[in-house]
Amino acid sequence: MDPMESSGEENFEEESHKLVDSLDKLRVDASSSSNFKKKPIIIIVVGMAGSGKTSFLNRLICHTFDSKSRGYVLNLDPAVMSLPFGANIDIRDTVKYKEVMKQYNLGPNGGILTSLNLFATKFDEVVSVIEKRADQLDYVLVDTPGQIEIFTWSASGAIITEAFASTFPTIVTYVVDTPRSTSPITFMSNMLYACSILYKTRLPLVLAFNKTDVADHKFALEWMDDFEVFQAALQSDNTYTATLANSLSLALFEFYRNIRSVGVSAISGAGMDDFFKAIEASAEEYMETYKADLDKRKAEKEQFEEERRGKEMEKLRKDMENIVCNLRTL
Amino acid sequence: MASCDILSVLFGLGVWLATMGYAQLVIGPAGSGKSTYCSSLYEHCETVGRTMHVVNLDPAAEIFNYPVAMDIRELVSLEDVMEELGLGPNGGLMYCMEYLEDSLHDWVDEELENYRDDDYLIFDCPGQIELFTHVPVLKNFVAHLQQKNFNVCVVYLLDSQFITDVTKFISGCMSSLSAMIQLELPHVNILSKMDLLQDKSNIDDYLDPNPRTLLAELNKRMSPRFAKLNKALMEMVGEYAMVNFIPLDIRKERSIQYVLSQIDFCIQFGEEADVKIKDEDEDFGDDGPDS
Numbered sequence: 001m002d003p004m005e006s007s008g009e010e011n012f013e014e015e016s017h018k019l020v021d022s023l024d025k026l027r028v029d030a031s032s033s034s035n036f037k038k039k040p041i042i043i044i045v046v047g048m049a050g051s052g053k054t055s056f057l058n059r060l061i062c063h064t065f066d067s068k069s070r071g072y073v074l075n076l077d078p079a080v081m082s083l084p085f086g087a088n089i090d091i092r093d094t095v096k097y098k099e100v101m102k103q104y105n106l107g108p109n110g111g112i113l114t115s116l117n118l119f120a121t122k123f124d125e126v127v128s129v130i131e132k133r134a135d136q137l138d139y140v141l142v143d144t145p146g147q148i149e150i151f152t153w154s155a156s157g158a159i160i161t162e163a164f165a166s167t168f169p170t171i172v173t174y175v176v177d178t179p180r181s182t183s184p185i186t187f188m189s190n191m192l193y194a195c196s197i198l199y200k201t202r203l204p205l206v207l208a209f210n211k212t213d214v215a216d217h218k219f220a221l222e223w224m225d226d227f228e229v230f231q232a233a234l235q236s237d238n239t240y241t242a243t244l245a246n247s248l249s250l251a252l253f254e255f256y257r258n259i260r261s262v263g264v265s266a267i268s269g270a271g272m273d274d275f276f277k278a279i280e281a282s283a284e285e286y287m288e289t290y291k292a293d294l295d296k297r298k299a300e301k302e303q304f305e306e307e308r309r310g311k312e313m314e315k316l317r318k319d320m321e322n323i324v325c326n327l328r329t330l
Numbered sequence: 331m332a333s334c335d336i337l338s339v340l341f342g343l344g345v346w347l348a349t350m351g352y353a354q355l356v357i358g359p360a361g362s363g364k365s366t367y368c369s370s371l372y373e374h375c376e377t378v379g380r381t382m383h384v385v386n387l388d389p390a391a392e393i394f395n396y397p398v399a400m401d402i403r404e405l406v407s408l409e410d411v412m413e414e415l416g417l418g419p420n421g422g423l424m425y426c427m428e429y430l431e432d433s434l435h436d437w438v439d440e441e442l443e444n445y446r447d448d449d450y451l452i453f454d455c456p457g458q459i460e461l462f463t464h465v466p467v468l469k470n471f472v473a474h475l476q477q478k479n480f481n482v483c484v485v486y487l488l489d490s491q492f493i494t495d496v497t498k499f500i501s502g503c504m505s506s507l508s509a510m511i512q513l514e515l516p517h518v519n520i521l522s523k524m525d526l527l528q529d530k531s532n533i534d535d536y537l538d539p540n541p542r543t544l545l546a547e548l549n550k551r552m553s554p555r556f557a558k559l560n561k562a563l564m565e566m567v568g569e570y571a572m573v574n575f576i577p578l579d580i581r582k583e584r585s586i587q588y589v590l591s592q593i594d595f596c597i598q599f600g601e602e603a604d605v606k607i608k609d610e611d612e613d614f615g616d617d618g619p620d621s
Binding site (some may be wrong): 081148185202221 | 393449553
């Protein structure tokens, strides 16, 4: 089904019904857990716009090639103009972002979100392609849209993440723009956001402090290691409500102890070995905790998960309907 | 004659206090309902006879359901920037916002001149959190507003349909805090789209959080290694009311009114107005403190 073939309002409505139907068929079965594979490890790369996700991913791909690991690349950014690497599966092959914008009369953000929604409806195909090749793959590297919230706070982002996480060990890598995070407030803001991702996905999180060629991430490690050092830096930097900032830094201290951090440079290639070690350790953690929990919850929560996915599909349907309404009012 | 001097001083004081503005900075992830919130608020204020002006700060905005008093697209538009400079949506947005920052002292000030006298502005902002966490653009914009004697409050919207369990609630609190600490302003969190929420049974747990019950649930859902972190975060939720969310159902007038009064309280809207009225009475009523 090519969503780009049809045109016109009535066709769009028809399309959106078809999409919701195919989304209904996207069921992450209880049985998929029994098909659970230890490999490949899915690495979902997220980060703020400009943090260097794509460059970092490029470096990861080079590294897997050099170290004879078998990598598979998935690009989920519909608006990227050109990638420095070739993706095995690319959202842009299926969904044309500019066409989506034109056809559904959306702005750039709406266009990216809708493109991701459209792709999410086909995601069961992506998962089965990877399942078929599971024995031949070590890592699947996933590049996400430039603006982080399109992936982290969207129904389609959640569907894609969970489709992966219930079939393969999945690790979220949060890319940090190290030079931009040297101010304690920006650093804390970044870490709070990473914490938000941790709770949303409940998957192991690896912090990749990128651009270490520009700014060494040692300060970050110090701040994460000793919260008093961080609090001192915070106080000397600004006059913000000391009590909230202190409470936050104490909470974040617990956060740091539950994640792994590495300093990397996409440009120079530094930190690659450390990164993959962190990934492997996280995958172990995944199997011990998330997978075990997954199995345990499988029986209890199957119904709950289906209901929630139903809601997200409903939300998608409503989003599509809103677009139709907007089309009509123009 | 002395009484006239005092009166003129008081009058001057009244005028000075009167040139105060109020502003809401409406932020939140894409799709959280910012623009809908702005138009609902605008309609509500029209109904109750309050003056409110909506400003569009999103260079990528397309359709408006509200009359726009000030529009960044008159200054710079994302479409033009992307086309002329060959930038993608991210780069284009950053360019537009930096252009706005450069225009603070000309275009922005010019536009703001129309809204100085006890006026209430709502700024509909772009969704990208990068603009709050990573670059000082919006922070500088706010500082500029404050210099112009505006009381500013941040209104953070989150789609209530995403808060399906306690982990998502904590996640929402964290992402709100992430923006909040950068902006250093009074802050109101709103759970939007309550009208679209089909299963309302759980949402009260998050609107009126009981830290102990929620902590128990959180510990169940997260792996045991997170016990300490869960506790620390939940303590913060309990301790800091500013982390909490208020619900918004745009179909209900009283829901909009409640949200508005919470925000008014944060920016002390209404308090200055009282002072202004008092001074006018003193000016026209009495013969002065001597008599």
